[in-house]
Amino acid sequence: MNSEIFSLSERLVSSSYVRQGLQARRGHEQLIRLLLQQGKCPEEGWSESTIELFLNELAVMDSNNFLGNCGVGEREGRVASALVARRHYRLIHGIGRSGDIAAVQPKAAGSSLLNKITNSVVLDVLKFTGVRSVSSCFVVPMATGMSLTLCFLTLRHRRPGARYILWPRIDQKSCFKSMLTAGFEPVVIENVLEGDELRTNLEEVQRKIEELGAQNILCVHSTTSCFAPRVPDRLEELAVLCASMIFPI
Structure with missing residues (x-):
């Protein structure tokens, strides 16, 4: 509903009530305007009504929702x-x-806009978490295994001579399969028991690394999400080690 429709509504309902509704509507629109203007993750989460309003708009x-549209194309x-x-x-x-x-779909302006703003918000979140060097990203509907496989295949272009991936063990099949699917040989690093926790064996x-040679290692495949008694890897120590050997974690 735009201002003209609200004005017409005053013929049927008291203008003071209509203005209250208009102000409430503008509150939602202000949040949407800031999102489109800044392309950043809102500092405060939206209400469900704002989210639904935005998605419906x-x-x-999209052309499949045009009034009177009959989609017969392939x-x-x-x-x-x-x-x-x-x-x-x-x-x-x-x-x-x-x-x-990443291209804009001419028949789906709304979906394309949602895609663009989603990528922009995720990029903002990545930078907020500390990945300052990232310049672009895109969100695709993939689960753990395929996402990791694509990461490894991308890293192959940076380290074409690498054969191995060092993998502090986590009993999750997708992680293991992703390395094999990408054509690399997993080198399993058994964890060590510290108290009642299984920790990274640095x-x-x-x-x-010394045995296989740093030039032959694609990366260290670590994790922060796991089940007890396994605990998240020692990421800071692993990152320092990988940085000294000049290969990714």
């Missing part, structure tokens, strides 16, 4: 189930174009 920008967004459509806020068409996932990591 974006959805009506790449038109269509959905048979109203339940599925509601679950996805009718953002049906998708993003990207001609093999470029001495063994150092020994394997």
Whole structure:
């Protein structure tokens, strides 16, 4: 609803009440305006009503939701189930174009805008967490294994002679499969028991680097998410070690 519609509403409802509604609406719009203007993660989380308002506004920008539209093209967004459509806020068409996932889709301006703002917000979060050197990113719907595989394949371009990945052991199959799928040989580093916790064996990591040669190691594949008695890896110590050997963690 825009200002003109609110003005017309005053013919039916008291103008003072309509103005209250207009002010409430502008409160939501101000949050959306700041998000689009700054492209940064809001300092305070949005209410569900603001999120739903934004998503519904974006959805009506996609061609599959145009009034009177009949999508018959080979790449038109269509959905048979109203339940599925509601679950996805009718953002049906998708993003990207001609093999470029970052490209704007002409038939889905709303979905493309959501994609762009999502990437911008995630980039802001990455920088906030300390990754200052990152200049761009994009969000794709992939789980642990495939995401790690793509990371390893990207690192291969930086270290084409590397064969091994040092892996402080964590009993999670996707982590292990991702290294094999990318064509590398995992070198399992058994953890050490400290009290009632399993911790990173830094001495063994150092020994394997010396044994295999730093030039033959792609990276150290570490983790911060695990189940007891395993605890998060000693990331700071591993980072210092990797930096001294000039390969990634």
